[in-house]
Amino acid sequence: MKQVKFLHTADLHLDSPMVGLRHLPKAIFHRLQESTFKALSKITDAAIKQEVDFVVIAGDLYDAEDRSIRAQAFFRNEMARLDEKGIRVYAIHGNHDHLGAQSVAINFPDNVHFFNDQVETVVYRKEDGTLVHLYGFSYPERHVSERWIEKYTKTAGADFHIGLLHGHFEGASDHGKYAPFRVSDLIDKGYDYWALGHIHKKSFLSEQPYIVYPGNPQGRNRKELGDKGAYIVNLTESGSEVSFLETADVIWEETVMDAMQIDSFYDLYEKCLAAIEGNRRDGKGVLMDIRIERLNPELSDVINKINSGELLELLQETEKGEDSFVWVHRLHFSEDVVVDRGNLIKQSDFYEELFKTIELYEELTETLSPLFRHSQARRHLGGLTESEREQLVREAEQLLLQQLLKN
Incomplete structure (x- = not known):
């Protein structure tokens, strides 16, 4: 039976600067700085241990256009490890490391193929004769807003067909809208697997065929929560199998703690310690x-x-010297404000007008514009997602009601 086994990863973002985190203890910050490199080493280890036929990397190998020499050298050394085991690598460049970037480039082992700036078909042949066609392109420049999916075609003659695409699933995310596509666009191509990149949260858009975002292998900020990794994929004539591989050395988590039963500082402290251990x-x-x-x-x-x-x-x-540390980097709270909107509206027309204004409020972007226009602040700020907008409005409502009800 014909079959092929490969590892799918994306969004390595090697040498990410971890902006805004220098306040962390030196050892923890250094661990976080090295985490993208360690994640790649774990990917290499897994590819060798699992004896995959090849590795596919769906864009954003590097975090910045200038592609530091350190990041390139580390990537080359990991690729050389795969080359020693006869494992090929197929990679595309995304919006962060597009081909138009002006940077010093180093040579890579012959087992690595970087797709060019046009959709191309690359052929992989196993020793048993199994033939695979891989399709993909590298971003020629940072902003690729066209529907490049329309340029993909299926070349006959292969046992398996794999598409690589660094792009945005239309209507599903506020992440940078590059190379947009619909799920139906991918299914219609007739490929056996779509190796996606760009969205930093793992998700399956389809299982017949598999259309997969592996997420990034290492979270870099508090928006990139939970386990991070890559996928080991088995394609056979009778079906496909996908399994998750954890690769992150440092994990970002968020814990919501109900303090309704808290009566003292000691109670809260003990509950926080339990959350840390958990x-x-x-x-x-x-x-x-x-x-x-x-x-x-x-x-x-x-x-x-x-x-x-x-x-x-x-x-x-007590966490500074721990190898398996749990560092609480942010601690915030909301007071217990129970709001009976109906009762407040009966008390005063003011509250009825207030709640209507909150529900219809659409000027958040204008309200925050001085912050986003600030020369220093905008370097470290990304756009707000819809959920973040809703959370800001909810928190503003809570703060306002706290002050009103106190008075």
């Missing part, structure tokens, strides 16, 4: 965001210790 991963680091909800506003001593940073410092104190 998120500890053997051999991995964890950067955790704790959000405390429904905290009694009458617990002024507890609130003061949170606002002063005393609780956060206490939680961080």
Whole structure:
């Protein structure tokens, strides 16, 4: 029976600068800086151990256009390890590491094929004669907004057909809208597998055929939560099988803590410690965001210790020297404000008008525009997703109601 086995990864973002995280302890920040490299090493280890036929990388190998020499050298050395085992590599460049970037380039082993700036078909032949066609293109420049999917065709004669595409699934994400496509576009091509990249969250858009975003192999900020990795894919004449491979050395987590039953600072401290232990991963680091909800506003001593940073410092104190650390990098809370909208509206027309204004509020972008126009701030800010917009409005409503009801 004809079959082929390969590893699918994307969005390596080697040498990511980890913007805004230099406040972390030196050892933890260094661990995070090295994490994208370590994730690639784990990918190489897995490809060798699993004895895959080849590896596909669906764009954004590097984090920036200038492609640091260090990042290129590390990537080349990992590819050389695969070359020693006879494992080929097929890679496309995405919007972060597009072909138009002006940077010093180094040579790579012969087992690595980078797709050019036009959709091309590459042939892979196993020793048993199994034939695979791989289709893809590298971004010629950073902003690729055209529907490049229309340029993909299927070349007859192969046992399996695999498409590589670094692009945006229309209507499903606020991530940069590059090389957009619809799922039906991919299915209509008749390929056996689509190796996608660009979206940093793992997801299956289809299972017949498999259309897969593996996500990035290492989370780089608090938006990129949870386990990160790659996929091992088996294609056979009778069907396909996909299994997830964890690769992240440092994991970002978020914990929501219900503080309704909290009566003292000690209670809250113990609950936070339990959350830390519950998120500890053997051999991995964890950067955790704790959000405390429904905290009694009458617990002024507890609130003061949170606002002063005393609780956060206490939680961080013993984690600096841990190999399997759980570092609480952000601790915030909301007081327990129970709002009966109907009752408030009966009390005053003001509340009825307030709630209508909140529900119809659409000027968030204009309100935040001074921040996004700031020369320093906009270097570190991305666009807000719809869920982030909704959360900001909810939090603003809570703050406003807290102040109104106190008075």
